[in-house]
Amino acid sequence: MTTTIESFAGEDILSVNQFDRASLSAIIEIAHEMRVLVERFGGAELLQGKILANLFYEPSTRTSSSFTAAMQRLGGQVIPINNVQYSSVSKGESLPDTIRTLECYADVIVIRHPEVGAAATAAYYAEKPVINAGDGVGEHPTQALLDLFTVQEELKQIDGLTVVMVGDLRYGRTVHSLTKLLLNYNVSFIFVSPDILRLPADVLEAVKASGHSYSQVDDLHSVIGETDVLYMTRVQRERFTDLAEYDRVKDFYVVDQDLMAKAGKNMIVMHPLPRVGEISYAIDDDPRAAYFRQMRNGMYIRMALLAALLDKA
Ligand code: ASP
Numbered sequence: 001m002t003t004t005i006e007s008f009a010g011e012d013i014l015s016v017n018q019f020d021r022a023s024l025s026a027i028i029e030i031a032h033e034m035r036v037l038v039e040r041f042g043g044a045e046l047l048q049g050k051i052l053a054n055l056f057y058e059p060s061t062r063t064s065s066s067f068t069a070a071m072q073r074l075g076g077q078v079i080p081i082n083n084v085q086y087s088s089v090s091k092g093e094s095l096p097d098t099i100r101t102l103e104c105y106a107d108v109i110v111i112r113h114p115e116v117g118a119a120a121t122a123a124y125y126a127e128k129p130v131i132n133a134g135d136g137v138g139e140h141p142t143q144a145l146l147d148l149f150t151v152q153e154e155l156k157q158i159d160g161l162t163v164v165m166v167g168d169l170r171y172g173r174t175v176h177s178l179t180k181l182l183l184n185y186n187v188s189f190i191f192v193s194p195d196i197l198r199l200p201a202d203v204l205e206a207v208k209a210s211g212h213s214y215s216q217v218d219d220l221h222s223v224i225g226e227t228d229v230l231y232m233t234r235v236q237r238e239r240f241t242d243l244a245e246y247d248r249v250k251d252f253y254v255v256d257q258d259l260m261a262k263a264g265k266n267m268i269v270m271h272p273l274p275r276v277g278e279i280s281y282a283i284d285d286d287p288r289a290a291y292f293r294q295m296r297n298g299m300y301i302r303m304a305l306l307a308a309l310l311d312k313a
Contacts (some may be wrong), residue, residue: 043073144177
């Protein structure tokens with residue numbers, strides 16, 4: 001059965017596996033309308049009277065503040081819990097109890113947590129919709145949706161593209177989610193990483209099973225000429241148990257003017273951010289550098305999702 005945007009009313013957003021092409025097209029279209037709305041009027045009162053609880057057990061700048069901005073631009077309000085060390089979590093409160101508390105006050109709960117599956121646990125205990133804003137090395141579905149929206153806005157197509165994912169493919173949850181989401185489209189993948197940071201087996205298996213063309217290499221310069229979307233990532237220091245290993249791989253790839261000179265003129269460079277050295281500041285003014293536009297798109301996609309979940313899309 002194809003899902004439509006209406007079928008997301010009251011649902012949780014836990015994984016990109018919940019989406020198909022029809023629902024993705026609908027969300028992309030609504031996000032585009034949200035962009036036009038914000039550019040013309042700053043927002044609308046669609047979610048007036050609604051409250052979002054923003055519960056972050058891990059650091060965040062963009063995800064947390066764009067959910068806040070999305071809710072507020074649609075007339076709703078936010079309970080921000082960005083420092084769990086100052087909440088009852090530091091007194092030893094369990095995740096189910098924290099969730100049961102927040103849903104007494106809010107209509108939707110956004111959660112980021114260091115453990116894979118934590119958002120699903122939260123959703124199990126909550127009656128209200130729960131949105132996974134990153135569960136450890138698991139998934140980051142709303143990032144993948146904004147990444148997909150960015151590709152569509154920038155290149156006006158998704159089918160037919162060669163998407164090159166670079167860096168920490170092992171621990172980077174945005175790579176896991178975006179790769180799985182792109183399986184809905186006719187794209188080719190090139191996965192560029194050092195050996196120890198290759199894609200997890202389950203994600204690679206999903207790519208193989210889908211029949212999409214893909215390759216795994218460790219040299220970025222040799223594939224840059226055939227790249228349509230260059231998706232850079234940071235090596236996820238916080239996921240390493242051995243920091244000497246992190247030090248060995250952290251500076252493997254850098255997008256600089258030398259690399260960009262070999263890239264096509266219509267390709268784009270994306271990054272979920274934060275960057276910590278893998279994109280030179282010298283290319284920020286290159287029109288192909290899409291990462292700042294990408295982060296703005298996060299607000300539009302989250303406006304679209306909140307409207308859909310709260311049945312106002
Ligand atoms: N902000 C993204 C995330 O939360 C990417 C990153 O942290 O590297 O997964």
